[in-house]
Structure formats: C-alpha cells, structure tokens
Amino acid sequence: MTAIPFVDLRAQHLGIGEAVARAVARVADSQQFILGDEVRALEETLASRFGVAAAVGVANGSDALYLALRVAGVGPGDEVITTALSFFATAGAIARVSATPVFVDIEPEGLGIDPDRVLAAVSSRTRAVVPVHLFGRCVRIEPLVSLSERHGFVLVEDAAQAIDATRGGRAAGSFGDFGCLSFHPTKNLGAWGDGGMVLCKSVTAAREVARLRAHGGADGVHEVVGINSRLDALQAAILRAKLPQLAAWSHRRRECAARYRELFFEAGLDGDVSVPRLDNDGVEVFHHFAIRCQKRDALRAHLTDAGIGVGVYYPTPLHLQPCFAALGGRVGDCPVAERAALELLSLPMFPELSHAQQTRVVAEIAVFYRGKRN
Ligand SMILES: Cc1ncc(COP(=O)(O)O)c(C=O)c1O
Structure with a gap:
C-alpha cells in the first residue's frame, strides 16, 4: 500500500x-x-x-x-x-x-x-x-x-x-x-x-x-x-x-481535523484514543493533529510499519531535559505535561491530506487496538 x-x-x-x-x-x-x-x-x-x-x-x-x-x-x-x-x-x-x-x-x-x-x-x-x-x-x-x-x-x-x-x-x-x-x-x-x-x-x-x-x-x-x-x-x-494560500490551507487543516474526529467517533475507539476537542474560544490551525492514546509507542511502531508517518511531540518535557538538570526539575513537577509526553501521538496532517488517507490512518489504528478493520 x-x-x-x-x-x-x-x-x-x-x-x-x-x-x-x-x-x-x-x-x-x-x-x-x-x-x-x-x-x-x-x-x-x-x-x-x-x-x-x-x-x-x-x-x-x-x-x-x-x-x-x-x-x-x-x-x-x-x-x-x-x-x-x-x-x-x-x-x-x-x-x-x-x-x-x-x-x-x-x-x-x-x-x-x-x-x-x-x-x-x-x-x-x-x-x-x-x-x-x-x-x-x-x-x-x-x-x-x-x-x-x-x-x-x-x-x-x-x-x-x-x-x-x-x-x-x-x-x-x-x-x-x-x-x-x-x-x-x-x-x-x-x-x-x-x-x-x-x-x-x-x-x-x-x-x-x-x-x-x-x-x-x-x-x-x-x-x-x-x-x-x-x-x-x-x-x-x-x-x-x-x-x-494560507487561509485556504488553514481551512483545509480544520476540515481534516473535523474528518479525523468523525472517523474516530465512527470507529468507537474511545477509551483507547482521545482526539483533541474543538477550541470554542478560538480558531485553530492544526499544525499537528495529536491524539492521546494508550500504548503509544507500540501504536507508533504499528503505524510506522504500515507506512503511516507519525511523530511524538514531545517525548521529554523541558524540565526533565538533561541540559537543565542543574535547575533541579524532577519527575512529578509538571504531571500534566509528563503524562502528555507519554500519550501524545501526532498523525499525518497537511492541507492536501485526502479522505481516503485519513480513513486508512484511522483503520490502521482500529487494527492495532482491535486486531481487525471496522
Ligand atoms: C514551538 C516552536 N518554537 C520555536 C521553534 C523554532 O523555530 P525554527 O526551527 O525556525 O528555529 C519551533 C520550530 O521548529 C517550534 O515548533
């Protein structure tokens, strides 16, 4: 594929x-x-x-x-x-x-x-x-x-x-x-x-x-x-x-985000995956579409093997970066960021992303959690 x-x-x-x-x-x-x-x-x-x-x-x-x-x-x-x-x-x-x-x-x-x-x-x-x-x-x-x-x-x-x-x-x-x-x-x-x-x-x-x-x-x-x-x-x-072109590209990114949300809803993956909620106070431009998921690293490996480009942004929170060790940052200082660093996975996102591509991304995620396509 x-x-x-x-x-x-x-x-x-x-x-x-x-x-x-x-x-x-x-x-x-x-x-x-x-x-x-x-x-x-x-x-x-x-x-x-x-x-x-x-x-x-x-x-x-x-x-x-x-x-x-x-x-x-x-x-x-x-x-x-x-x-x-x-x-x-x-x-x-x-x-x-x-x-x-x-x-x-x-x-x-x-x-x-x-x-x-x-x-x-x-x-x-x-x-x-x-x-x-x-x-x-x-x-x-x-x-x-x-x-x-x-x-x-x-x-x-x-x-x-x-x-x-x-x-x-x-x-x-x-x-x-x-x-x-x-x-x-x-x-x-x-x-x-x-x-x-x-x-x-x-x-x-x-x-x-x-x-x-x-x-x-x-x-x-x-x-x-x-x-x-x-x-x-x-x-x-x-x-x-x-x-x-920027306004049109931003619009397309929002459409792609809405489409991902629909696909995840249809796939019924709640519990395993949560998708970003819409910002009701602003208009987002979805530089990334980052889901929160269980068994993130195994899912990342599965999608990579399936030829789907994904990324982890960011695996190490800044307070835990070795170069800042002298500042005394410890695990537990910023629990929300630390948890996000373990759970976030950014999916393919660009204005030209097609429905078919998005459908396949979500289908592969369903295969990972369910062992079968929907
Ligand atoms: C949040 C954030 N800040 C700063 C930068 C730095 O930008 P640049 O790579 O152009 O130096 C980037 C991008 O790489 C970024 O994503």
Whole structure:
C-alpha cells in the first residue's frame, strides 16, 4: 500500500509551484539575496495581517525568540516562565540570553501553559513569560496579558506553530510585546529553508531587533554585540508567493481535523484514543493533529510499519531535559505535561491530506487496538 507521509510538501508544491517559481526568478533577476525589498515587503504584509506596529524578518524562529528576549532586556539573574511542553527552542532561547527558565505545567485539554500555574511561579526575578501556541491552538492568553500588565513582565508569544490561529478574533502572536514566527519548511507557512519573524508591539522595539539581527551595529559602529540573523530575500519571496494560500490551507487543516474526529467517533475507539476537542474560544490551525492514546509507542511502531508517518511531540518535557538538570526539575513537577509526553501521538496532517488517507490512518489504528478493520 502507498505510504502516507506525516507532512507532504510535494503535494503542496504541485499546487503552488508556478507562483513560487516566479518569485524565485524575481530574486534571481534582482541578485539581491539578503534582506532588501522582498524582506521589507513581507515584514510590512505580516505586520498589517497581525495588526502589530512592525515585523522584523530573521534567520529562523529560534533566533526570533532569542532576539525578542534580548530586546526585552532579559538577561542573567532574570527568570522567564514558560511551558514544560514545547520544542526545545523555546527553552533554548531563554538559556541563550543567560536567564533562568522556570517551567510550569500545561492545561490538560488545550496543552497550553496553565495561567494559574504561571501566577504561582511569579517571583521578584520574573522578567518575562513565554507561552507557546502548541500545535496551532492559541493558549488561554487573556490572564497572561493581565498578569504581565499587573506585574510588569514582558510577554513573548511563541507562535511558531500557530500562524493564522486566532482567539476572540485576534491573531495568536499579536497579544504580547513580541510574537515569534517560524517559517521552517514543515510549518503551516513554510519557506525553502529556515526563516523567522519577530512581531513587535512597538516600532522602537522593532528597530532594536533589526539592529541586533545585523550584529548590533549601525553605520559600522557597534554599541552592542548582536548576531547574524538576517532573512534571505529568496525565502521572503517564496513566503510572499505562498501567503495568499494560507487561509485556504488553514481551512483545509480544520476540515481534516473535523474528518479525523468523525472517523474516530465512527470507529468507537474511545477509551483507547482521545482526539483533541474543538477550541470554542478560538480558531485553530492544526499544525499537528495529536491524539492521546494508550500504548503509544507500540501504536507508533504499528503505524510506522504500515507506512503511516507519525511523530511524538514531545517525548521529554523541558524540565526533565538533561541540559537543565542543574535547575533541579524532577519527575512529578509538571504531571500534566509528563503524562502528555507519554500519550501524545501526532498523525499525518497537511492541507492536501485526502479522505481516503485519513480513513486508512484511522483503520490502521482500529487494527492495532482491535486486531481487525471496522
Ligand atoms: C514551538 C516552536 N518554537 C520555536 C521553534 C523554532 O523555530 P525554527 O526551527 O525556525 O528555529 C519551533 C520550530 O521548529 C517550534 O515548533
């Protein structure tokens, strides 16, 4: 049987190849490869799409987080509260500015950082909070916005997986002082390589991000030491060519999620598998469709053997990562995240995923639990 990939970028390319080829040709003609008009145009488009003061293109989403924290003035001696369940880059950025990550537990349903636990973790050293809109669902952000106003800390949203997700009609990534996007090829809006963007609430902050992405200098004078984190013109041009499709792709992801839910319901797998519930306060973009399941690792092996691409995001919660051992994180500190790390399994999810493919994925899951097809 034909394999079903976890993400099918070739299928996307079939639909968008010509527009992307034109964008690539434009850059080839211009011979302007780094920053320049293409990057500026993308920055302006995204700033207006998100309703923020300015956006700054950078080399990847990890640097977007690092630069946001740098510009926020986070440094040694500061604490930054973040979720225990995310891609490593979220925590890595905090460590890279020499601050101390404080990991707190997540909410069992939406998998976002638990605002009550954030409140409990606030100390006199808290300088910033970094919520992550995991798998394309905006976290319960309102309490975090009020907390940040009350306590005067900076809110940096990790929206790497959530471009186009909204909550209360507002875009994930536009609530905080900074919103950070990733254009890694597998993201909902993916480049042909690495790319990222810092969405900024203030123009002054954006100027500072722009200074730090280019070694911290202006006119050959360096008041601060920055990094080299410029966005390529080629990536910006490709992203601009793809951007008009994003809303339709997000819509298709939601349709696929609804279809998975129906198929699981019909298969009657409750008890073995639970599927994500709809977010009633926001619009999700299903970067991943992650089920919670019993015997997760055996199911993963079964699906892999059947030629179905699946992934475990994330097997080790951040507070238990060996590189943070000195912070004293222990099993039991964040029980909800720890349980999720044992149970979550991300299924194939991409806009071009067909009904037939989804039917087969769920049928194989039924075979695993029941030993037969429905
Ligand atoms: C939640 C999260 N944060 C940060 C990043 C970092 O983005 P990048 O890979 O572009 O550095 C990613 C993606 O890889 C991510 O999924």
